[in-house]
Amino acid sequence: MAKYIARRLIQVIPTLFFVVLTVFIIMKMIPGDPAMVLLGPQARAEDIARFRQELGLDRPVLVQFILYLKRVVTGDLGKSLIYKQDVLSLILERLPTTITLSICALFIAVLVGIPMGIVAAVRHNSFIDLIVTILALIGISIPIFWFGMVLIIIFSLQLGWLPAVGLGDPSKGLWDVLSHFILPSLALGILSTGTIARFTRSSMLEVLNQDYIRTAYAKGLRRTLVLYRHALKNALIPVITVIGLQLGNLLAGAVLTETVFALPGLGKLMVDGIFRRDYMLVQGEVLFTAIVYIFVNLAVDIAYGLVNPKIRQSYRGV
Incomplete structure (x- = not known):
């Protein structure tokens, strides 16, 4: 049974990476510039450029994803643009x-x-x-x-x-x-x-x-x-x-x-x-919900292995 649980835990890792990548791509595909939406149509070009630089939106997409992946691994889901609070703390509240x-x-x-x-x-x-x-x-x-x-x-x-x-x-x-x-x-x-x-x-x-x-x-x-x-x-x-x-x-x-x-x-x-239009909040919450869903499925698989003798017997000789 321990081998079954270990294998299921290993299989979760690529799934989590794919979820992070999918959430990042979906948020990038949403039309509209978050900086222009938040600052309004009357904002000056230099203010928009400065705001985009603060959010890291002026960097190449690959660099943005790598930085985003590093933040996610450390539990940093970003800061809400509306509430001015960490997204993770808002979610936990x-x-x-x-x-x-x-x-x-x-x-x-x-x-x-x-x-x-x-x-x-x-x-x-x-x-x-x-x-x-x-x-x-x-x-x-x-x-x-x-x-x-x-x-x-x-x-x-x-x-x-x-x-x-x-x-x-x-x-x-x-x-x-x-x-x-x-x-x-x-x-x-x-x-x-x-x-x-x-x-x-x-x-x-x-x-x-x-x-x-x-x-x-x-x-x-x-x-x-x-x-x-x-x-x-x-x-x-x-x-x-x-x-x-x-x-x-x-x-x-x-x-x-x-x-x-x-x-x-x-x-x-x-x-x-x-x-x-708080894209940092939406992105963080979508990712959090997806991760919770993955671990719920993992818990279900483990529980199914505990109650089903066939699964336990199949992994004894592995």
């Missing part, structure tokens, strides 16, 4: 909000999606299976921002049960904070709920058709024991991978959710940086 939102959304998705998939598989080709499949497809297809606004209209404006925007005040108690995360977590988790439900259903159906399940029934074991101790235990192995990947997708999907619900997280920071 907003990161807890996004992580809390993503974990809450994933918790809802797992809590609802796995039981839906199990019920649909057990009642295969029944009316319940049809309903679960339709609901899962709807969850995958619904736009997050549209569903978020629907939740605000129903549960906040009409019923008045839950707050619509903001983080809440910790001094007013834990419920005041949690209540502000319920609606955005539901909006963000709807996509993952449908995905997890579909994968759980497919995995359960595959396991239920195996010979050892029929043998367990033939031995006279109870249905609940066969389903939850034998079938579900093996069916959840590929589902674990899907759940881990969904966490990375939730971090990326938080951009729309945080904008709709006015949550001060990474998504809202990204939108502000885009509209205010």
Whole structure:
């Protein structure tokens, strides 16, 4: 297993380099001069030239990339042109909000999606299976921002049960904070709920058709024991991978959710940086999100190796 983890860590290095290169190229391909955008159309040519020199935009592209790569390796993502603050410190300030939102959304998705998939598989080709499949497809297809606004209209404006925007005040108690995360977590988790439900259903159906399940029934074991101790235990192995990947997708999907619900997280920071043409902030946050996604996938691969005996056995002789 140690050899498997070491190999996966080595494979991450070229992926990280490719991500840094891709982010750098994409930012260079965006039309417009950051110096002219920030200084305004009335800025003098010498001021623009001085500002470009301060940002290092007057150097050759290859030199810019090498310097950028050196900064990234040392943890320097640059300085925000609008906030006048290190990009990494800005990201770390907003990161807890996004992580809390993503974990809450994933918790809802797992809590609802796995039981839906199990019920649909057990009642295969029944009316319940049809309903679960339709609901899962709807969850995958619904736009997050549209569903978020629907939740605000129903549960906040009409019923008045839950707050619509903001983080809440910790001094007013834990419920005041949690209540502000319920609606955005539901909006963000709807996509993952449908995905997890579909994968759980497919995995359960595959396991239920195996010979050892029929043998367990033939031995006279109870249905609940066969389903939850034998079938579900093996069916959840590929589902674990899907759940881990969904966490990375939730971090990326938080951009729309945080904008709709006015949550001060990474998504809202990204939108502000885009509209205010803060290319250093956008570049740093895109890179940070991509790196987090890579390491989430790495953690999923390692977890999959821990729960899957076949992977551990395959690397014992390497």
